[in-house]
Amino acid sequence: MSEFDAKARDWDKNQLYIERSEVVANAIQGMIPLHKNMKALEYGSGTALLSFALKDQFAEITLMDSSRGMTEVTQEKIAAQxxxxxxxxxxxxxxxxxxxxxxxxxxxxVMHHVNDVDTMLTKFFSLLNPGGYIALVDLYSEDGSFHGEGFNGHLGFDVELLSDKLKEAGFRKVEHQQCFTIERKDEDGRINGYPLFLLTACKPK
Ligand SMILES: C[S@@+](CC[C@H](N)C(=O)[O-])C[C@H]1O[C@@H](n2cnc3c(N)ncnc32)[C@H](O)[C@@H]1O
Known part of the structure; x- marks a missing residue:
């Protein structure tokens, strides 16, 4: 069982995840001209909180995840509704x-869990129709305290470097803004803020 399989059943009990998805959904709508004919892919969708917040904007949404537990919970939520x-x-x-x-x-x-970000951006580019959009929401560079010891992924991203990678992959109209801050109390009771960026870009027509 993977880390995310184990977390899947309780994922939606975290109010922060729900609030974050709603704020991010609004931010995406503010930065990208969505329309109801769009076919969407959420990559690393977890329990699809973000896609539930965006579902009325699209014709169809594919919810891709490599965790069987997350996929099962998502399937149950969709069937129930x-x-x-x-x-x-x-x-x-x-x-x-x-x-x-x-x-x-x-x-x-999701991107901070992806080993080879360059290859993933190239895959995203080839999966998009001309004129299609990408929207990445993730942590700005952080000191490693977000996941703590033993985490092998990326410690957030330098958003300017990630923007350059998008351009190298072929994307244009690359834009970003801060869209949310995750607040956590450390052992000493201090609140640490982990800001998230929303980075958007377009595949040329
Ligand atoms: C931190 S969780 C975020 C879940 C969801 N996006 C959310 O914000 O609630 C990361 C998700 O990415 C998925 N994931 C990680 N690597 C993946 C991969 N290579 N392919 C598909 N999904 C992946 C995990 O299974 C997990 O559901």
Whole structure:
């Protein structure tokens, strides 16, 4: 069982995750001209909190995640609400290739878990239709305290360097803004803030 399989059943009990998804959904709508004909892909969708907040904006949403536990919880939520246009997909895009095309790809708190970010951005580019959009939400560079010891992923991102990587992958109209701050109390009772960026870009037509 993976770390995320173990967390899946209780994921939606965290009020912060719900609030973050709502704020991020509004920020995405503020930065990207969404329309109801769009086919969307949420990569690393977890329990699809972000996509539930965005579902009325799109024609169809594929919810891709490499955690079977997350995918099962997502499937149950969708079935309970009789939603036909949201499609969970248990799939590991880091290690496999996917061939469908989308008009928008978005993700929240996933890129810091991706080993080879350059290759993933290239995969996102090839999965988009011309004129399609990408939206990445993740941590700005942090000191490692967010996950603590033993974490092997990225300690957030320098958003300017990540913007350059998007341009190298072929994206244009690269823009970013801070969209949320995660607040956590440390052992001494001090509040630490971890700001998140929303980075958007477009595949040329
Ligand atoms: C921190 S959680 C965020 C979940 C969700 N985006 C949210 O904000 O509530 C990271 C998610 O990315 C997924 N993930 C990590 N690596 C992945 C990969 N290579 N392919 C697909 N999903 C992946 C994990 O299974 C997990 O559900």
């Amino acid at each position: 009789h939603i036909r246009k949201m499609k969970p997909l248990f799939f590991d895009l880091e290690h496999e290739n996917y061939t469908a095309k989308f008009d928008i790809i978005y993700n929240q708190m």
